[in-house]
Amino acid sequence: MSNFIAIRRDLHKIPEIGYMEFKTQAYLLNYINSLPQERLEVKQWETGIFVFLKGQAPTKTIAYRTDIDGLPITEQTSVDFPSEHPGFMHACGHDLHMSIALGILTDVAHKPLDDHVLFIFQPAEEGPGGAERMLASTIMQEWMPDQMIGLHIAPEYKVGEIATKPGLLFANTSELHIELRGKGGHAAYPHKTKDMIVAGAYLITQLQSIVSRSVDPLDSAVVTVGKLEAGTIGNIIAETARLSGTMRTLNPEAMETLKTRVDAITRGIELAFECEATVDFKLPYYQVFNDDLLVTEFMNFTSAKTDVNVIHCQEAMTGEDFGYFLKEIPGFMFWLGVDSEYGLHHAKLNPREEAIDVAIELMVSYLRR
């Protein structure tokens, strides 16, 4: 087993959510401190880390970013290194992302490049977002890179495949939080109450009409309610209902349509069910937009390799706060095939670990080209 597969397994056992990645940060720092230190400068930022590796004859700084947080999901895989944190799992592949980053860092720490390389270990990609804040940090301002690179595992592609494209790769996103408040009471006296479970159910059903009836059919959009909390027991009418979800669009203007329609439909529910509602659109993520020239050069470079197959993919409705880095710094993101039967954010996600060495070798050869 490669050292970086072992590292991935260690990290897989300790998933932590955004800005709580204390054990993860300690593990990463411990490893980074074991590398040759002559050219390294390491700075902690919240639960994240910046590692600056001085080049030998630098003309620019290239940044490589990995996210480090896990998700609140109870793991259901049968791997023999499962999550040791009940209710939490690396179900989006950030354990692989981190081991790949450490693999690249290890190589260049032993054999420095001409250019500087900045490694960014970023917290809270799944929320509330770390990229925008890291970008604004004084550390990043001091070490501002000229180019950014990031990857994300892709369960639908085979090991040895990568996929990307020039221009738009990932969607614009916004979280959606709605709270409905009515008058609870005894289940036998519904006429004396305002039942927020019924109101919430109507609301969720009506939200489904936004994509089908308010968004231009030639655009793409998603409105997903992923969490609904309401009620306490079967014979009490619920006083509150809380919905949380996410909205996605490929076109930034379509996001404004979604917000306007969510607001309008919620106001309609307030009237119809005689309740009060608050709508909160939180934590927008800017789209991931690849630099045409850089990503095309990377795709051509990779195509010339015999061991990696490059797929020109379509845009995805996933969100990534890596988009904030690419808004300011030219660069690109790509999908790394890991061939898992279960997808991202699934409790049975089980990426094939051979992809780790594929990615390290690809990135090291790209950086040394």
Ligand SMILES: CC(=O)N[C@@H](CCC[C@H](N)C(=O)O)C(=O)O
């Ligand atoms: C790659 C990936 O799965 N990213 C997450 C990002 C979450 C963004 C935000 N918290 C939201 O849910 O809107 C995704 O769900 O796409």
